[in-house]
């Protein structure tokens with residue numbers, strides 16, 4: 001799995017965007033103090049930590065299939081339940097949480113509808129489910145400058161725009177297919193400043209996610225050509241990357 005990397009590598013590559021996204025997603029999900037909330041595909045804990053701040057560790061659980069991420073989330077969120085597990089077979093009982101969230105996860109599931117159905121099982125009838133996914137299909141995600149450069153050199157590569165849920169209305173459609181009643185949809189936008197081009201580029205060389213896997217698969221001078229194409233397309237540093245995600249809220 002291209003997320004089988006250290007928590008530090010993940011945080012350098014994606015945490016820089018998912019950390020500022022977490023409070024926006026939390027607000028869009030309508031989580032209230034007193035609720036018990038499960039964070040599915042928690043990674044090293046960007047959203048889990050915000051949930052703990054808002055609800056207290058006793059009301060928060062999280063799950064991820066990558067052992068290094070589970071360990072990092074446990075260290076970051078003492079007192080919260082953090083389990084190793086898969087979104088399509090959640091290690092939690094029926095109706096055991098009021099709200100089940102997934103930030104930037106549904107697009108990586110082999111069967112996203114099955115994953116959303118499983119989230120609904122754990123939320124129970126009337127429980128809340130919410131998910132968000134970067135706008136890769138609309139080229140509004142944080143990695144769009146990178147995938148745009150890849151496509152300039154290799155027009156056949158679709159990159160993460162091909163993943164399910166990354167276009168407008170896609171998540172709502174998947175949620176309805178999973179039997180959920182959609183109650184809200186929002187576009188969430190963060191802006192992240194990169195001080196130098198290398199600060200932006202270096203995390204792409206750490207092998208994280210499909211973009212990191214793509215760089216790792218480059219042979220000969222193709223990684224260097226890709227780096228130069230990215231540099232050519234990006235503004236002079238320091239520059240800002242604007243990243244938007246589609247967010248959906250639904251009732252089980």
Ligand SMILES: C[S@@+](CC[C@H](N)C(=O)[O-])C[C@H]1O[C@@H](n2cnc3c(N)ncnc32)[C@H](O)[C@@H]1O
Nearest residue numbers: 003018041042043046066086087103104105108
């Ligand atoms: C882009 S990261 C998002 C992590 C975290 N939610 C955040 O916002 O920083 C995608 C996460 O999905 C997890 N993931 C991938 N496949 C999964 C699966 N089948 N079940 C649960 N989580 C999965 C990865 O391990 C990774 O932590």
